[in-house]
Amino acid sequence: MGLNDSHRYRYSLITIGKDLSLEVGAMANMxxxxxxxxxxxxxxxxxxxxxxxxxxxxxxxxxxxxxxxDDVGR
Amino acid sequence: MSVVEMLKTYQEGMIWIGLxxxxxxxxxxxxxxxxxxxxxxxxxxEHMDRFGQLEANEQRALALLDAFESGPQLAPLQIIxxxxxxxxxxxxxxxxxxxxxxxLGMVFDHDDGTVSLNISIIPDEAVSGNTKIxxxxxxxxxxxxxxxxxxxxxxxxxxxxxxxxxLAPGMYQDTEGNIVISGMMGGTISPSSGALTSVCSADGCDxxxxxxxxxxxxxxxxxxxxxxxxxxxxxxxxxxVHEDGRVTVSVDRDRxxxxxxSDARMLETGTHMTPQGPVFVDGSGxxxxxxxxxxxxxxRETRR
Numbered sequence: 001m002g003l004n005d006s007h008r009y010r011y012s013l014i015t016i017g018k019d020l021s022l023e024v025g026a027m028a029n030m031x032x033x034x035x036x037x038x039x040x041x042x043x044x045x046x047x048x049x050x051x052x053x054x055x056x057x058x059x060x061x062x063x064x065x066x067x068x069x070d071d072v073g074r
Numbered sequence: 075m076s077v078v079e080m081l082k083t084y085q086e087g088m089i090w091i092g093l094x095x096x097x098x099x100x101x102x103x104x105x106x107x108x109x110x111x112x113x114x115x116x117x118x119x120e121h122m123d124r125f126g127q128l129e130a131n132e133q134r135a136l137a138l139l140d141a142f143e144s145g146p147q148l149a150p151l152q153i154i155x156x157x158x159x160x161x162x163x164x165x166x167x168x169x170x171x172x173x174x175x176x177x178l179g180m181v182f183d184h185d186d187g188t189v190s191l192n193i194s195i196i197p198d199e200a201v202s203g204n205t206k207i208x209x210x211x212x213x214x215x216x217x218x219x220x221x222x223x224x225x226x227x228x229x230x231x232x233x234x235x236x237x238x239x240x241l242a243p244g245m246y247q248d249t250e251g252n253i254v255i256s257g258m259m260g261g262t263i264s265p266s267s268g269a270l271t272s273v274c275s276a277d278g279c280d281x282x283x284x285x286x287x288x289x290x291x292x293x294x295x296x297x298x299x300x301x302x303x304x305x306x307x308x309x310x311x312x313x314x315v316h317e318d319g320r321v322t323v324s325v326d327r328d329r330x331x332x333x334x335x336s337d338a339r340m341l342e343t344g345t346h347m348t349p350q351g352p353v354f355v356d357g358s359g360x361x362x363x364x365x366x367x368x369x370x371x372x373x374r375e376t377r378r
Contacts, residue, residue: 005107006077009084012111016091016118032080036087043094050121053128060135 013039020046088114095121301348306341307333311361313341319349323361 013035014027020042027035075083088110092102095117102110301321306313312324312333324330341361345354355361 006081006084008107008111009081009088012115013084013087013091016114019118019122032075032083032087036083036090040087040090040094043091046125047094047121050125050128053125053132056135057128057131060131 010035017042092117301341301346301353305333305336305338307338308341308355308361311341311355312338313348313353313361315348321348321353323353 010032014024017027017035017039018024020039022038022042027038030038085107089099089102092110092114093099095114097113097117101113105113301313301315303315303317306315307330312326312330314322314324316322341353341355343355353361
């Protein structure tokens, strides 16, 4: 492990951060600790939102089930 | 910061990110840098795909809600009695005397098992109280008679005079003041003229020569067996009468098959009463209805 691994991690963190809508330019200027925290925070927020969306989907499915599946009345 | 410290910071960060994404610590610690990066990127991609799908679903749901909420708003119904008088057959050689607030319509059988009532055979000016119908327009009448199946005519009186009596099953009032009857007894009564338009009933026209019906209890209208709390099944639908009176109809094939293979009771062709109004089963097993209860939001779904 050495500089190459460090570069590989940094490159991956920036790519993940980009997927999470962080700005590449801003990330490129961050020191390692800042970059890691920024990506972690962005991922955390994304996963929170994902959890909400999953819960809403489950509720929507339950409501549809309650209404009688995929066809209710005419 | 030394290279070692930098590497340690990144590595800890990546492991934490991997854990957040659902990878195990053991997995992550066993991986080389390249493997860890690849695993995290792959898991991240899966999460992002799912995220995109859920967000798209949410957008669609919000758009549907928006369309739903901007639709007609419901208000409690304020009327409610109807008298129905059946005229066996209309032909152009007879005159028909309409009583107070009576309107005249013709009943049609449809291939899908529904029956509809159409008052359009009567000129607009004739659709009012105490109007004598002197020979309906002959050519139009003949055409209507040709497509109807000897069900005859209904004379329907609508009494708008009463005090508000609350909600009647299957009926509501839209923002324009029209009284909308949903489900198989569906239709619209104009509050100004009392005209009843586009009424549908599974079997509502078999009323005998003279009937008085209370719209507050439309189930008295329709003959047929009563469905108690149970699961009922046809080759194409699953009808459930719930303990709380709700009636749900599903066409989910797996559920129908499951019910079919269980002890669910068969629902025969014809009209059956439920706590929410009539359901009609046609020859193929398709189920129409039931009526949604008045004032419930999903009455809008049954509006024609």
